[in-house]
Amino acid sequence: DTAVSQTPKYLVTQMGNDKSIKCEQNLGHDTMYWYKQDSKKFLKIMFSYNNKELIINETVPNRFSPKSPDKAHLNLHINSLELGDSAVYFCASSQGVRGPYFGPGTRLLVL
Amino acid sequence: GESVGLHLPTLSVQEGDNSIINCAYSNSASDYFIWYKQESGKGPQFIIDIRSNMDKRQGQRVTVLLNKTVKHLSLQIAATQPGDSAVYFCAENGAGNNRKLIWGLGTSLAVNP
Numbered sequence: 001d002t003a004v005s006q007t008p009k010y011l012v013t014q015m016g017n018d019k020s021i022k023c024e025q026n027l028g029h030d031t032m033y034w035y036k037q038d039s040k041k042f043l044k045i046m047f048s049y050n051n052k053e054l055i056i057n058e059t060v061p062n063r064f065s066p067k068s069p070d071k072a073h074l075n076l077h078i079n080s081l082e083l084g085d086s087a088v089y090f091c092a093s094s095q096g097v098r099g100p101y102f103g104p105g106t107r108l109l110v111l
Numbered sequence: 112g113e114s115v116g117l118h119l120p121t122l123s124v125q126e127g128d129n130s131i132i133n134c135a136y137s138n139s140a141s142d143y144f145i146w147y148k149q150e151s152g153k154g155p156q157f158i159i160d161i162r163s164n165m166d167k168r169q170g171q172r173v174t175v176l177l178n179k180t181v182k183h184l185s186l187q188i189a190a191t192q193p194g195d196s197a198v199y200f201c202a203e204n205g206a207g208n209n210r211k212l213i214w215g216l217g218t219s220l221a222v223n224p
Contacts, residue, residue, distance in 0.1 A: 004154075041119055041198055043155070043214045056211055090154050099145040099202065099212065102154030 003027050004103035006091050012109045013081055020077045021106045023091030031055075032074040033100055034066060035090040043090075049074055081110045119198065121219045130188040132218045134201035139182060141203035145212070146175060146186045150197045158186070158199075188220075196222045 004025045013019055025032060033056075034046040047066045048056035054066070063079040074091060086109050092100035124130045136144065142163040147155035161168045161175045161184075168175050174187040184201050198219050202212040 041149070041217045043200065043217075045211060048211070092154075097143060099147070099157050099160055101157065102147075105152075105154050 004091055004093055004101050006089075006103040006106050008106060009104065010107050010109075012111065014111055015081055015083060017081050018077070018079045019081060019108075020075055021089055021091075021108075023074045023076070023103060025072055025091075025093040025101070025103075027093055027095070027101060028072075029093035029095040029101075030071060031094045031100075032068065032071070033090075033092040033094070034074065034076050035092060035102075037088045037090060037105070039087070047074075047076075081108075083110050086110045119217055119219045121221060123221045123223060124191050126191060126193060126222055126224050128191055130186075130191045130195070130220060130222075132186045132188075132199050132220065134184040134186075134215050134218075136182050136184055136201065136203045136215075137213060138203060138205040139179075140206040141213070143204040144175070144177060144184050145202045146173075146184075147200045147202065148195075148197045149200065149217070155200060191220075191222050193222045193224060196220055 006023045031050045033048045036044050046060045049068045051071050052068045065077045068074045088105045088107050090105050091103040094100040145160040146158045148158050149155040159170045159173050159175050161177050166177050172189045176185045198217045200217045201215040205213045
């Protein structure tokens, strides 16, 4: 019954590694997002896709590459992880004018 | 950018009291506003929204008030319960772009039994 799901929930990795986070929504929404939340709870949008098409691409290092194989999935691949990438990454989806529904988050710790 | 140097505002209330969480929004062109609740270890959860053609909207135990003159949004929680302890975020759609919300910094609500 989970509306927006993400895997993994926790990710601990070494600097320089490449990792991926997966997201799926079963709400039938057209728009999906990736957000980053830092240790002070500040939420910042990274990317948004509408029907598999990239529509928002904020100032994010190009080490971050989103991929949307279909409108129900939006994955995030991160190359050459850095210490500053440590954060909670939230996937979300929305339809029309309503605010987004968020997933449970992926807690990334780069050592 | 990052919220470096800023601390999350905290509101502490007694169980059973009413809570009021305030938010000053930035863009006078925003016409859609949302409140979210984020409990520890979870994602933000939609609580209530309001469009700019309204100044008040009520949900279950929650009321959102919008004052466009001073660009102020508030969330009132009636009879606050321990389960209301969370960080609350306001968001605005900024110039009518519903896909790119502008988020407030959040307010931490602590409910004392």
